Amino acid sequence: MDWRIIVTLSILTLLSLLFLHSAGYDASSGRTLPFASKQLVWILLSAGALLLLLRVPYRTLLEHAYLLYWAGIALLLIVRVAGTELNNARRWIDLKFMLLQPSEFMKVILIIALARYIRWRDDYKKLSGLVRPFALTLLPVALILSQPDLGTSLLFVPILFALLFVAGAKAKHLLLVVLMGLLVAPVLFFGFLKEYQQKRILVFIGQETLSASMKENEGYHLNRSRIAVGSGGLTGKGYSQGDQRVPENETDFIFTVIAEEWGLMGALFTIFLYVALLVFLLLNAVTCREPSGKLIIVGVTTLIFVQTAVNIAMTVGLAPITGLTLPFLSYGGSSLLSLTLAIGLVLNVRLYPDFVFKRDF
Amino acid sequence: MFERRLRILAMLGGLYLLAIVFRLFDMQVLESERWRLQAAELGQRTIRLTARRGTILDRNGVPLAEDRIQMNLNLRLDRRDDGSWICAGCGKPLHTEYEQPPRRCRTCGGVAFAPGEQPDWSRLPGLLGITNEEFAERGREAGRRYDRAVKTEMDRRKKNWGSARLRDVKNVLLPREWLFFEDAGSAAVKEVVLHPDRYWGVVVRPVRRRRRVEHPSIRRTIGKLGPVTEADARKMREDDGLSFSSIWRMRVGRSGLERKLEDRLSCREGRKVVERNRRGEVRTVLSERPARDGTDVRITLDLRLQKKMYEALARTCALHQSDGGAFVAIDPANGEVLAMVGFASENELWDPAISSIVPGSVFKVVTAIAALETGLIDPGETLFCDSGRWNGIGCAGHAHGETGLVSGIYDSCNKYFAWTATKIGVELWSDWGKRLGFGKPTGIEITREMGGLVPDRDWKVRAYRKNPEYWDTDAFTASDLRQAGFGRGPVLVTPVQVARFMAIIANGGRFVTPSLVMGEGKVGEVVMRTSLPLVREGLKATVTRGTARGKGLDRYRVAGKTGTAEVKPGKKIHHSWFAGYAPAENPRVAFACLIKNTPSYGADAATPVILAFLDEVFRK
Numbered sequence: 001m002d003w004r005i006i007v008t009l010s011i012l013t014l015l016s017l018l019f020l021h022s023a024g025y026d027a028s029s030g031r032t033l034p035f036a037s038k039q040l041v042w043i044l045l046s047a048g049a050l051l052l053l054l055r056v057p058y059r060t061l062l063e064h065a066y067l068l069y070w071a072g073i074a075l076l077l078i079v080r081v082a083g084t085e086l087n088n089a090r091r092w093i094d095l096k097f098m099l100l101q102p103s104e105f106m107k108v109i110l111i112i113a114l115a116r117y118i119r120w121r122d123d124y125k126k127l128s129g130l131v132r133p134f135a136l137t138l139l140p141v142a143l144i145l146s147q148p149d150l151g152t153s154l155l156f157v158p159i160l161f162a163l164l165f166v167a168g169a170k171a172k173h174l175l176l177v178v179l180m181g182l183l184v185a186p187v188l189f190f191g192f193l194k195e196y197q198q199k200r201i202l203v204f205i206g207q208e209t210l211s212a213s214m215k216e217n218e219g220y221h222l223n224r225s226r227i228a229v230g231s232g233g234l235t236g237k238g239y240s241q242g243d244q245r246v247p248e249n250e251t252d253f254i255f256t257v258i259a260e261e262w263g264l265m266g267a268l269f270t271i272f273l274y275v276a277l278l279v280f281l282l283l284n285a286v287t288c289r290e291p292s293g294k295l296i297i298v299g300v301t302t303l304i305f306v307q308t309a310v311n312i313a314m315t316v317g318l319a320p321i322t323g324l325t326l327p328f329l330s331y332g333g334s335s336l337l338s339l340t341l342a343i344g345l346v347l348n349v350r351l352y353p354d355f356v357f358k359r360d361f
Numbered sequence: 362m363f364e365r366r367l368r369i370l371a372m373l374g375g376l377y378l379l380a381i382v383f384r385l386f387d388m389q390v391l392e393s394e395r396w397r398l399q400a401a402e403l404g405q406r407t408i409r410l411t412a413r414r415g416t417i418l419d420r421n422g423v424p425l426a427e428d429r430i431q432m433n434l435n436l437r438l439d440r441r442d443d444g445s446w447i448c449a450g451c452g453k454p455l456h457t458e459y460e461q462p463p464r465r466c467r468t469c470g471g472v473a474f475a476p477g478e479q480p481d482w483s484r485l486p487g488l489l490g491i492t493n494e495e496f497a498e499r500g501r502e503a504g505r506r507y508d509r510a511v512k513t514e515m516d517r518r519k520k521n522w523g524s525a526r527l528r529d530v531k532n533v534l535l536p537r538e539w540l541f542f543e544d545a546g547s548a549a550v551k552e553v554v555l556h557p558d559r560y561w562g563v564v565v566r567p568v569r570r571r572r573r574v575e576h577p578s579i580r581r582t583i584g585k586l587g588p589v590t591e592a593d594a595r596k597m598r599e600d601d602g603l604s605f606s607s608i609w610r611m612r613v614g615r616s617g618l619e620r621k622l623e624d625r626l627s628c629r630e631g632r633k634v635v636e637r638n639r640r641g642e643v644r645t646v647l648s649e650r651p652a653r654d655g656t657d658v659r660i661t662l663d664l665r666l667q668k669k670m671y672e673a674l675a676r677t678c679a680l681h682q683s684d685g686g687a688f689v690a691i692d693p694a695n696g697e698v699l700a701m702v703g704f705a706s707e708n709e710l711w712d713p714a715i716s717s718i719v720p721g722s723v724f725k726v727v728t729a730i731a732a733l734e735t736g737l738i739d740p741g742e743t744l745f746c747d748s749g750r751w752n753g754i755g756c757a758g759h760a761h762g763e764t765g766l767v768s769g770i771y772d773s774c775n776k777y778f779a780w781t782a783t784k785i786g787v788e789l790w791s792d793w794g795k796r797l798g799f800g801k802p803t804g805i806e807i808t809r810e811m812g813g814l815v816p817d818r819d820w821k822v823r824a825y826r827k828n829p830e831y832w833d834t835d836a837f838t839a840s841d842l843r844q845a846g847f848g849r850g851p852v853l854v855t856p857v858q859v860a861r862f863m864a865i866i867a868n869g870g871r872f873v874t875p876s877l878v879m880g881e882g883k884v885g886e887v888v889m890r891t892s893l894p895l896v897r898e899g900l901k902a903t904v905t906r907g908t909a910r911g912k913g914l915d916r917y918r919v920a921g922k923t924g925t926a927e928v929k930p931g932k933k934i935h936h937s938w939f940a941g942y943a944p945a946e947n948p949r950v951a952f953a954c955l956i957k958n959t960p961s962y963g964a965d966a967a968t969p970v971i972l973a974f975l976d977e978v979f980r981k
Contacts, residue, residue, distance in 0.1 A: 166370065313384075
């Protein structure tokens, strides 16, 4: 068991509860919305799920990787047909006691499926061999993009690239794919993105020259979030003394609360925790001797890194606003559960080292 | 291979994180001041500190006009066309997945419902005391006003800027609450406040409103409030440094006491600019200007007496086929106006108590005082009054015989006072008229008070210039003077002036400045000296054996003078007057009563009103 990861995760969780409590203050009704206490329930549930996952050796999961994959795809299809709609998006399945968001779990499943796929082949070193792993990835991406959920769907691509890259795919092949992606980007932008998604990207590009009307409409989140972060200063306004009200500051914008109330110090502390977590994960990848285990750890690390980096970047205006949560800090059950399971995979790999079948990439 | 590539990835990731750290450093340390300013702007709230306008109280402390908090029901209207969920209160997108209904918007606290969740307003019409029909119509009316405002604003933007977005107009510019029901009762307010889920979209708003006594006997005297005029606004900006945004909401006295006492009654709203944290707790007070309440003013009128006198006046006017009248009573000792009632059956806005009108014989007393004070006649000297005319002047067929000053007063002999006036001469006569308070407003605290007219040579010149056909000459002729001498022709007075004149006689000849505000009436220098005993004797005799005998006035030992001013010669329509004071030896009240356009004579028409007043005052 890797206690470094457990301890880092616990500190992040405590930080989460602290700032969910702060973000939950509701001036208009004078009470605190119960984010922190509700999240605590999710933390306990996730911990339980983690323990359950540790009882199943990860090779069992790998054996059933494609089954899991198709089950995930099926759930995404159910969402398409019978999903619950909130805020103009159809992303959830209503289980009565919770809203299940299959795309969150698809992230973890895809890591397992790709690990299984890459583990037993080396045709991805040729250009033609890239087609099938890309197909494997782009199927859920397409489904999630149609929900629409741009942020989550874009998470899948870096995972694929990272796995192929560390597995030894030719860098020039991957660069070629990136180039092709850039070429079709305008088509995607105008053809597939909804108007509000286009506007978010435009607002991001022109963030220094927003008109007053844009600051109140499309650029509202970006503007408010930057004000909250910037006004925090070096040391912040003090815990629960923040005065900015960034919408969704308990989920996607929880980082603004930390940066506002604890300032640069708090922001750096948070980033430090993430760096520590990522480094501990990568150390596991290095020490692990089993190829699919290595791939799983790299996939999980990439997942957590991309989600963290993009979320923080969007609060400071370095990335367009996408609906990505900040791992382990944001309020929300599905996100926490799926990321805890992802961490669980890493711990699982370390827990069952006997499953060694040496192969060098 | 694997570890080398892993290192490359880690380095790339590290670089990206480094970029974020630099950005954070840039925003939070280097550029922090810029964001702090913006944050301060957003976090600033201006809290209005309300102020209370002074209350106008009657003599006994009964409030006549006071600020009162009333509960209005407003409707929150916000129609988003695309059906998305936005808060009806603030227009921001709603995030409702965490809350059970009724959901509250976390930005503004408004109650929001998902589509399909229907509020239930069915109990409200009953509690408001209106029918369901009327209730629905009020709702529709609020909606129509909202739609009209949207349309107007859209049109304006299209015209000025070429384009307009409905969403901008709806979210940013329009008030989101529209008045639905004014001054709701406590039962309805309680129901709405206790069941926010049932009354989604209904907001209770406490509003400060001026409430005045609406009885016609005092309504006009109190006057009313209105919006600030441009001139007022400019003055307030210069004097008090108020911003237009706070001025446009203010209401100031526009008529009556409300206007004349504006300086005392007026209040100034205060404001406090604060910075609050997310909890709504005030972190710093940036600036504060305290509110200033207005001062209460007690006036000399008595609401109960006003009502009584209004009824008496209205009853008398009806009885004597008159279209209106006035009654004014003044305390001669201090100038307090004890009662001031005007009644006009046809024109509600016109107040006879402060309007100019022909005085008739009442003005003979002025001529008498002028004659005695100037010493230009000998009080013993008499004029023989026969039934015929003297210089075209008759006494309505009466023959008063040998008439001196005293009997001239109590018998109201036109010829005697026409003759007296010619002896005094126009300069001295009009000078004495003015010295006794006629010809200009008395200055009581009420708007639109008229000044009346005491004719003199200058007046005649002006009148001739204006209407040369009517006046033969621009010189003040002997005929003009004779007419004016017994209160006809161009002389004009107001009932307030006449009552004040009687107060002067009643308190021993000292000039009285009447006032409606407690303690602000003034009794000034002595204006009548030598004339006082004889004039008083004449006025007393009017009631005992003169024109007002046998009317019951002697019960209160009234002294006074009747007046019957012909409106149209020969038409038997008069303005009937009675002015006087009581008790004659030790006067406590002075009064004037006018009954307009009546076929009855002065004593007959006006005395019932006087008696009603004296009953009220002296029976206690």
